[in-house]
Amino acid sequence: MGLIDVKEANCKNCYRCLKGCLVKSLKYQNNKVEVIEQQCVLCGHCIVTCEQKAKILVNDVDRVKRMAKDPDCKTVVSLAPSFIAAYGLENQGKVVAALKRLGFDYVEETSIGAYYVTLAYRKMVEEQKRDVILTTCCPTVNLYVTKYFPNLTHVLAPAVSPMVAHGQLIKKHYGPDTKVVFIGPCVSKLDESEHSPDVDGALTFGQVNEWMEQEGIFLESQEPEPFDRHSNYSRIYPVQEGILRDLQRTAPANDRYDYLSVSGLKNVKDLLGEIQSGQIHDCFIEVNACNDACINGPMMPTHHKKVHSGRLQVQQYAGRATAELEPEVPESIYRTFTPEAVKSEIPGHDTIRSILAQIGKPTEEQELNCGSCGYPTCKDKAIAVYQGKAQLYMCMPYMYDISQTLANVTLSATPNYIIAVDETMKIKEFNLAAQELFKVSRSEALQQYLFDFIDPSDFEEVIRTKQSIYNKKVRYDDLGISTEQTIVYVQDQNLAIGIFQDITKEEKASEQAYQRKLHSVEMAQKVIDKQMVVAQEIASLLGETTAETKVTLNNLKRLIEDGNDNE
Incomplete structure (x- = not known):
């Protein structure tokens, strides 16, 4: 099972999540939707766009809780600097205190690791060995490049993310058995933590909020505490152009590279297309999957609500510190990326046409390309049907026409x-x-x-x-x-x-049946009345004959008695 699961009871098959999914890593079959893990880049867009709350995270929160509560386990939080946008500049010390109330032994800023990542980028700019360099702080962008633009994997800067870099530094400082837990606004960081030996778990801000609520821990009642270790440098990473600002603050002027910042996965896709077609050269590019970078991450409690004020607070928090550069970047900061191309069979033209013909689109002129099914074109939808990702009748105009036809037939017939x-x-x-x-x-x-x-x-x-x-x-x-x-x-x-x-005929027939029954009752009553008269007459005749018989018998009795007396 992947990190994103679906509550089937909540899903209304509105296709809203599919419309917002750039890579279409969702499968609809038998009125059920599921995330295709191998194709997903964990941008989290399907979670935040689902009004029915049908998409949920399924990372192991309980395991992190056990680590934090274990007295024999030393746990250190790596807190993403975007926490300022999530909780407010005034609550920075209270957040640290609340995390320690949850059981964590130490709380540090991920910006410590970001500082060393900046040093690695600086070295790449100085060496000028690469044509185009993409930052690799965003795991979603890294997944997107390796899966969907595998031939551009080489443009990814060979450096770990700030989270992983900080995890390395934490284990070096506190000991290799120390447990590192990252907390931030990102879904793909949860996946990255599962594949890194330097990070033992990750939580989102939302999950931490739920945990604090369960424990009865509230920010407003906390006494502020300082970070156990912090860095004034690289706190600017969570805002768009933050990495560039941090790099340009420390890197010497160069005569080769231009600097560019691109946020939003759709914009990143367009950027990669231009790089692939050879339109961009000699450029160092900051890339973020989320619009406005990490302060608008999918798991931000204030997602898409406080972007601008959050940006201002992070900028104020970052300040204008200048860094005193370390002479060497640890070798562990560097890494390589491997292409993991998503392979999907594409049907031929005739197959696509036969699929579309089944939903009333036998010719190209009948293709609406309205996007209501979640796919940009009718052909894309047909391809998804062929690949088993979509149902044939996920076409709203067609189903509307069918329903209207059936309704009209029903009303008419x-x-x-x-x-x-x-x-x-x-x-x-x-x-x-x-x-x-x-x-x-x-x-x-x-x-x-x-x-x-x-x-x-x-x-x-x-x-x-x-x-x-x-x-x-x-x-x-x-x-x-x-x-x-x-x-x-x-x-x-x-x-x-x-x-x-x-029911006029039925009522008429019922009335006629009632009248027949009533007539029958009347006829029966007449017969009964006649029988009563006959019975009375018979009774009268019987009464008369009985009286005459009695008189005759009495007379006979007296005659017999008189005869006996004469003897």
Whole structure:
């Protein structure tokens, strides 16, 4: 796993991160996005541009915390000079105190290492052995050159970054077992620390802020403490042209090199293109991946909010000190860079055309190149699809056309009456079935209000309560129809959309069935009444015959009794 992970639940597939990613090191598949580690240059742009906070850092913060809390482990902070822009000039001593409260034994300025990097650059300028020299303080630029302009790897100045240089000096001063933790505004520094034996961990300002909050440590309550070691020199590095200013302050005049400062990865890309085409020679160039350099780093708590005031504070903090140069630059300051070209298979023209044809772009004239998918051109998007980095239907104009077509088909084909109104009951949609029912065209209906056609009471209630009504039966006698209507509230547009199902036939059939049942009940009642009459008549006849029988039996009984007496 790389340093940048994605919270899938937060990602809304808006492609905002992809639009801002210069190297397009993001892959969209099955409605999921992931960072392609081998292609990423760790500029951090995808993190700061994601409004949904779907991109997160996954470096080992807990390991650094354990080092700081371990009483048997000596830990030293290398604090990037951009901390002044992050916390304010007035809080410099309080930041040192807070870091020591977290458990770090010593706190030093990374500018100590930057000073020696400046000395290495000075020596290169004096030797005049190179045509073009690019500074190598920014790991993102270093990754970008070695991966995407590998043939220009030789123009990278063969020197370590200030962080690594400072790590070397710390271990030399406190002992090789000392743990060095860099703190700054950069994502790529986290990666650089993982590949350097001189730095044991790195944190961003944001991660440190979270840690302090967890520990209940607040800057305003800290008693200021001084750095354990500091340097007045090279504190100017975090601002644009800061490296050049530091170099020109110490380097002798030269008759070969011009000086140039370029910030922002897109501008760096253009610069490399001009170097590659042979348009730039004899130039020492300061390069920064972030616009306005490190004071606008992606992990600055005030990213893109206090750039100018931050620059002023760093300049004030750096002062105008003059350096007394060391006679020799340690050999460990020098390093080499190796090309690590990103290799991607590029499809042919016919393959690209066949991919684009699937989203309604069979010819070049139909290519919009709108960039809504995150890629600059339709062809770039097709190439990404071929490489498995993008989904075919990441084309918003095409999907919009499809959705409009489907919506129009649905509105036209459905037998249900569909009417949408706003809070004033002004009609916003009137489908074909509704037009036929009310004998009015859609364009005419859109100029009218719902109360021009039917009672709007239910619609008004839905708008007022923001609660939908489902499956309510309503009869319109003037139209001669019965309906089952659902009125849905659409919050984003504050609309009420009514879907009316004509149930006139069903209601008529139901009424007829009811009448038949009622008629049957009446017929049954008549039969029962007749049966009751017959039963009563039978009972009456039975009563009469029973009485006559009783009289006859009594008479017979008396005759028998009288006969016995005569004997």
